[in-house]
Amino acid sequence: MPAATHPLRIANYRSYWLARLASTIAQSALAIVLGWQVYSIARETMDIRDAAFLLGMIGLAQFVPLFLLTPIVGLIADSIDRRWIVRGTTTLLALTTAMLGFATWEGWLGLPALFGAAVFVGVARAFAGPAYSALAPNLVPRESLPTAIALGSIAMQVGFIAGPSLGGLLFAIGPIVAYAGMTVMFTVALLMLLTIGRVPQPPAQKDRRPLARIADGFSYVKRNRLVQAAITLDLFAVLLAGATALLPIYARDILHVGPSGLGLLAAGMGIGASVTGVYLSLRPIKTDVGAKMLIAVVVFGLAILTFGISKIFALSLAALIVAGGADMISMYVRGSLIQLHTPDEMRGRVSAVSQLTISASNELGEAESGLLASLLGPVAAVVVGGIGAIAVTLLWSRLFPELKNARTFDPPAEPLSVVPPETQHGVSQP
Structure with a gap:
């Protein structure tokens, strides 16, 4: 077998990577500015628990459009040029x-206006997520895909590091400067995307009705228990242990470090994920992939639990860095399993299902964290979430032995598909 081509040697992938980097920097800067402004405005007239609830609603405002659009965005990503979607x-x-x-x-x-912006972000992410995920395998040879996934994750995690710091710095200069900087970064991402040349696009299954094709994505995830386990484990673990929505509360009212400390806390998970992503791009995971994902999620839960009870800024930041590294391993394994076990003509729809669970764990998790914090207080909410993530991982190791026993990323000889054989004629498999 010839040596795998490094993804960054491929011009189309380089443009894709730079676009994801610039866009993620801008999106994470926008997230930190939105959260800070909403919480600060709310605290002018509300106590900490009511303000925490409103802060969590920012996540819900992003999740609702994504939830409503998920049934169609995956089909769109499998039907039209994915480059134009992003x-x-x-x-x-x-x-x-x-x-x-x-x-x-x-x-x-x-x-x-802030909540309206959150809705627009949710709409954009609904369409971009499946298109970005399904586009990557079309840009590199199959044997290079795990490395491409790791590099793509690095771009996102570097963005998660640089974005909050950049957003906080620019916001300190002035809100207008911050929003202008984000607009410039999104424009740079758009210019990079415009340089991506034509890429393979699976032919549409014209003899399958749209509703049936939408259902195929959900049916595939339901029948492929390994993919189902990877997707749902991330859903429940991060849904329970999502502490990022409460970072403004910790920065302002628990650790007392202000906006500058908030920027560092928001970058913490990205730092851990980036370092781990670089390591994985150089030394990809090849054996016992399922067991390593389960261990990583347990470590993630322990790190979030540590963050929840810490009153020391340095320890809190260290816990978030560890959580980010563990989450990177989980994301790397999940992404590789999904992309390598899914036929190309279904990647958009399966990626849409995956994105729905990821968004549920992130944005809906923010709403859950805000609600729980309003009832129990922010510290208790984070501690309960960390314990819940560990419990879910132990449960999943028993409910889905396919995940625990997964040794490599290699799919079975005959890919599992819910599309009738007669509709697959002429459709290239990955």
């Missing part, structure tokens, strides 16, 4: 940050 969503995000900058300039920026 170009369109990047344009929407650039217009959203430009709108926020204009609202700030005119003096009418408030909670309605």
Whole structure:
């Protein structure tokens, strides 16, 4: 077998990687600014628990459009040029940050505009997620895909590190400067996406009705227990242990480190994930992949539990760094299993199902964290979440032995598919 081509030697993948990096920097900067502004405005008239609830609703505002659009965005990613989908969503995000900058300039920026921006972000992410995920395997040879996934994760995690710090720095200069900077970064991402040349696109299954094709994605995940286990484990673990929504509370009212400390806390998980991602790109996981994912999620839960009870800034930051590294391993294994076990003509729909669970664990997890914090207090909410993530992992190791026993990323000789054989004629498999 010839040596795998390094993904960054491929021009189309380089443009894709730079676009993801620039877009993630801008999105994570936007997230930290939105969260800080919503919480600060709420604290002017509310106590900490009511403000925490409102902060969690920012996540819900992003999740609702994603949830409603998921049934169709995967089908769209499998039916039209994936490059134009991500170009369109990047344009929407650039217009959203430009709108926020204009609202700030005119003096009418408030909670309605901030929540409206969160909805636009949710719409953009709904369409971009499956398209980005399904596009990557079309840009590199199959044997290079695990490395490409690791590099893509590095781009995202570097963005998670740089974005909050950049957003906090620019916001300290002035809100208009922050929104202008985000608009520039989204524009850079769009320019990179426009340089990606033509890539393979699986032919549409014209003899299958749209509703049946949408159902195929969910049916495939249901029947492939290994993919189902990887997706649902991440869903419940991060849903329970998602502490990022409460970072403004910790920075302002628990650790007392202010906006600058918030930027460091928000970058913590990205630092751990980036270091781990670099390591995985150089030394990819090849054996006992399922067991390593389970161990990583347990470590993630322990790290979140440590963060929840810590009152020392350095320990809190270290716990988030460890959590980010563990989450990177889990994400690497999950992404490789999903992409390598899914036929190309279904990658958009299966990626949409995966994105729905990821968004449920992230954005819906933010709402859950805010609600739980409003009932129990922020510290108890994080501690309960960390313990819950560990419990779910132990349960999944028993419910899904396919995950625990997965030795490599190699799919079975005959890929599992729910598409009738007569509709697969002429459709290339990955």
